[in-house]
Amino acid sequence: MIWEILEAAIFPGALFILAVSLFYEWIDRKFYARLQNRVGPHLAGPFGILQPIADLIKLLSKENIVPAAADRFFFTFTPIMAPTLILLACMFLPIAGLSGLISFEGDLIVLIALLSIYTIIVYLAGEGSNNRLASIGATRAALQLIGYEIPLTLALLSAAISAGSLSVAGVLEAQIERGIWFIAGPQVIGFAIFVVAAQAEMERVPFDIPEAEQEIVAGWEVEYTGARLALFRLSKDLELFLLSGLGATVFLGGSAGPVISGLEPLLHAVYFILKSAVVLLIFSIVRAVFARLRIDQVISFSWRWLMPLAIILIILTEVLA
Amino acid sequence: MSFEIPIGPQHPIHVEPIMLRLKVEGELIVDVDVDVSYLHRGIEKGLEVRPYIQGLYLAERICGICNCAHSLCYCLNVEQLLGKEAPPRARYLRLIVEELSRMHSHLLWLGHYFHTLGFETLFMYFWRDRERVMDMLELITGNRVTTAYNTIGGVRRDLPQEAEAKLRRALDYLEERMKYYEKVVDGEPTILARTQGVGVLKSSEAISLGTVGPHLRASGIRHDVRLDDPYSGHDEVPFNVVTHDGCDCYARVKVRLGEVVESINMIRYALDHLPSGEYRLKIPPLFKAPEGESLARVEAPRGELVHYSISNGGTNPYRYKVRTPTLANIFSVVYMLKSRGDREVYIADVPPILGGIDPCICCTARVLVTDEARRKRRILTLTDLRKYSQGGRRVRG
Numbered sequence: 001m002i003w004e005i006l007e008a009a010i011f012p013g014a015l016f017i018l019a020v021s022l023f024y025e026w027i028d029r030k031f032y033a034r035l036q037n038r039v040g041p042h043l044a045g046p047f048g049i050l051q052p053i054a055d056l057i058k059l060l061s062k063e064n065i066v067p068a069a070a071d072r073f074f075f076t077f078t079p080i081m082a083p084t085l086i087l088l089a090c091m092f093l094p095i096a097g098l099s100g101l102i103s104f105e106g107d108l109i110v111l112i113a114l115l116s117i118y119t120i121i122v123y124l125a126g127e128g129s130n131n132r133l134a135s136i137g138a139t140r141a142a143l144q145l146i147g148y149e150i151p152l153t154l155a156l157l158s159a160a161i162s163a164g165s166l167s168v169a170g171v172l173e174a175q176i177e178r179g180i181w182f183i184a185g186p187q188v189i190g191f192a193i194f195v196v197a198a199q200a201e202m203e204r205v206p207f208d209i210p211e212a213e214q215e216i217v218a219g220w221e222v223e224y225t226g227a228r229l230a231l232f233r234l235s236k237d238l239e240l241f242l243l244s245g246l247g248a249t250v251f252l253g254g255s256a257g258p259v260i261s262g263l264e265p266l267l268h269a270v271y272f273i274l275k276s277a278v279v280l281l282i283f284s285i286v287r288a289v290f291a292r293l294r295i296d297q298v299i300s301f302s303w304r305w306l307m308p309l310a311i312i313l314i315i316l317t318e319v320l321a
Numbered sequence: 322m323s324f325e326i327p328i329g330p331q332h333p334i335h336v337e338p339i340m341l342r343l344k345v346e347g348e349l350i351v352d353v354d355v356d357v358s359y360l361h362r363g364i365e366k367g368l369e370v371r372p373y374i375q376g377l378y379l380a381e382r383i384c385g386i387c388n389c390a391h392s393l394c395y396c397l398n399v400e401q402l403l404g405k406e407a408p409p410r411a412r413y414l415r416l417i418v419e420e421l422s423r424m425h426s427h428l429l430w431l432g433h434y435f436h437t438l439g440f441e442t443l444f445m446y447f448w449r450d451r452e453r454v455m456d457m458l459e460l461i462t463g464n465r466v467t468t469a470y471n472t473i474g475g476v477r478r479d480l481p482q483e484a485e486a487k488l489r490r491a492l493d494y495l496e497e498r499m500k501y502y503e504k505v506v507d508g509e510p511t512i513l514a515r516t517q518g519v520g521v522l523k524s525s526e527a528i529s530l531g532t533v534g535p536h537l538r539a540s541g542i543r544h545d546v547r548l549d550d551p552y553s554g555h556d557e558v559p560f561n562v563v564t565h566d567g568c569d570c571y572a573r574v575k576v577r578l579g580e581v582v583e584s585i586n587m588i589r590y591a592l593d594h595l596p597s598g599e600y601r602l603k604i605p606p607l608f609k610a611p612e613g614e615s616l617a618r619v620e621a622p623r624g625e626l627v628h629y630s631i632s633n634g635g636t637n638p639y640r641y642k643v644r645t646p647t648l649a650n651i652f653s654v655v656y657m658l659k660s661r662g663d664r665e666v667y668i669a670d671v672p673p674i675l676g677g678i679d680p681c682i683c684c685t686a687r688v689l690v691t692d693e694a695r696r697k698r699r700i701l702t703l704t705d706l707r708k709y710s711q712g713g714r715r716v717r718g
Binding site: 216 | 324325326327332333334345347348435436437438439440441442445446449509511512514515667668669670671672
């Protein structure tokens with residue numbers, strides 16, 4: 001029992017996930033900066049590696065303002081829900097082993113559902129702050145969901161069909177059995193769709209429309225300050241961890257790899273981190289080489305290109321399976 | 322359901338205070354109201370109470386980025402009043418620094434423009450290359466931003482010995498970079514999606530709204546003060562007027578990219594054919610200008626800049642008037658931002674459209690009277706201002 005609690009709380013549970021997701025934010029920022037011919041964070045810790053933690057602590061210590069017009073319940077409830085939901089979703093990922101802390105048949109569906117609920121939380125956070133800019137941002141977030149959610153689901157489902165299992169562990173197991181990662185097959189299309197849709201899920205360029213700084217200031221999070229904003233920032237880092245980890249698990253064989261007995265959990269974690277870091281770098285490159293699209297362009301792009309592509313992928317998977 | 326969205330007076334797309342009240346239905350803009358009067362600094366009045374040579378420093382500070390154009394326009398204006406002309410070498414040196422500052426302004430604009438589109442990488446690239454131009458400005462004039470180079474009767478210092486070789490190296494580098502940027506802008510689908518067909522301003526509309534500068538040239542009209550009214554050796558240095566028939570935001574980007582290349586070639590030609598001799602006339606610091614009036618026009622990076630002055634024979638100008646290019650262009654922004662007919666404008670189009678004119682609000686502010694008690698606002702007309710200046714009745718809001 002105690003062992004299980006320690007697993008959920010420390011390794012490979014909450015604490016480990018939080019630490020790695022902050023580290024991922026650093027990788028993302030540093031790599032993005034290098035792509036842009038900048039230095040990036042370099043003051044806190046060696047190579048600025050502690051910068052995300054410093055930012056988080058700084059935000060936590062800032063004044064926490066609740067606007068008079070805001071809905072107090074949603075304004076307090078959503079910042080707590082956002083990181084909690086994503087952290088819960090992270091528990092499904094096989095990190096230090098071949099199955100996640102929570103694993104059952106159909107957990108892939110639960111994971112996708114949690115991602116959608118997160119967007120609803122974002123919508124509530126925006127509308128709850130009762131600000132005109134936040135309201136537009138929240139509406140954009142909900143609209144964007146219509147665009148990317150179905151292709152994302154189909155891309156993950158095609159991998160599940162190929163594996164013959166609806167659980168994350170099952171998808172991973174199928175890749176180990178065949179000795180080949182899903183990306184080295186028709187699922188490479190699925191991976192491309194996943195990268196695009198994940199970028200939209202995380203609200204990063206070219207899909208950072210709900211919080212477009214130059215248009216609607218900060219969109220749905222415009223009224224959030226201090227600890228509340230820190231929690232939203234943290235949930236973004238966790239989302240980065242979750243989606244790069246999910247991409248690595250479903251398409252790159254996740255935590256699978258040659259192991260030495262006795263060191264299994266550690267080696268699995270190392271494989272997981274290395275592979276998801278590769279996915280993370282792909283996310284960073286996508287962020288660096290595009291301009292932001294307009295909301296109508298995103299919807300028409302995903303329904304005109306991503307959706308047919310995802311359906312073709314499903315058919316292809318069925319035919320080849 | 323329609324509601325109002327404020328863009329400004331404080332907003333991330335613009336560091337200067339401008340207020341756009343957008344009336345939106347969902348994402349669609351149905352009406353827009355613009356207010357530029359947050360930053361009236363009384364510079365025109367300030368110029369009237371200073372001797373001509375002191376006014377030069379004030380005129381230079383009307384705008385930070387086009388300071389070179391303002392000081393040049395002021396000098397040309399005063400030189401006209403005095404009936405003097407800068408020596409040939411000074412004219413060429415003025416041209417070199419003016420074109421350098423145009424490059425600096427356009428590179429800054431291009432970077433900022435892609436920043437408004439959310440393309441941060443290109444923003445960083447452009448601003449890094451702009452540093453080369455800033456270094457050159459520092460080398461020639463001694464200052465990076467406010468150059469303080471032009472003076473009444475010429476320029477303040479000669480071209481330094483080592484400057485020419487360094488300048489040529491920087492120009493070669495920038496020419497390469499501009500080719501690269503042309504390729505990026507033409508080949509990047511997200512940039513094309515955000516700029517093509519956005520903020521369309523047809524040639525006839527551009528003329529009737531009185532737009533100037535690169536904004537007008539992007540609507541396909543060949544208008545450039547350097548060509549129509551050469552003021553500083555532009556009749557001797559050959560150059561092309563860059564125009565584009567796109568009439569949209571994409572055309573505005575292309576025109577400015579082309580103008581940077583033109584500026585590079587102009588500076589090269591001016592360096593090759595730099596006349597020798599004096600670089601400034603000997604004019605005493607305190608002088609009286611003969612009675613009369615004069616008007617000078619300069620093609621500032623943002624468009625046609627007009628300085629007008631009346632002298633009554635004293636040491637100060639009697640009246641001074643500045644018409645900055647942004648004031649001429651702001652009307653077209655209001656026009657472009659309204660959805661009309663099949664031309665739909667979304668909230669996401671505000672940054673590219675407003676940014677497209679290269680707005681500089683601090684030179685644009687105008688007088689607006691706000692009556693707090695009655696919550697009414699009224700912009701003073703020319704007649705009102707004239708009455709006010711003649712000490713007539715008190716102006717009411």
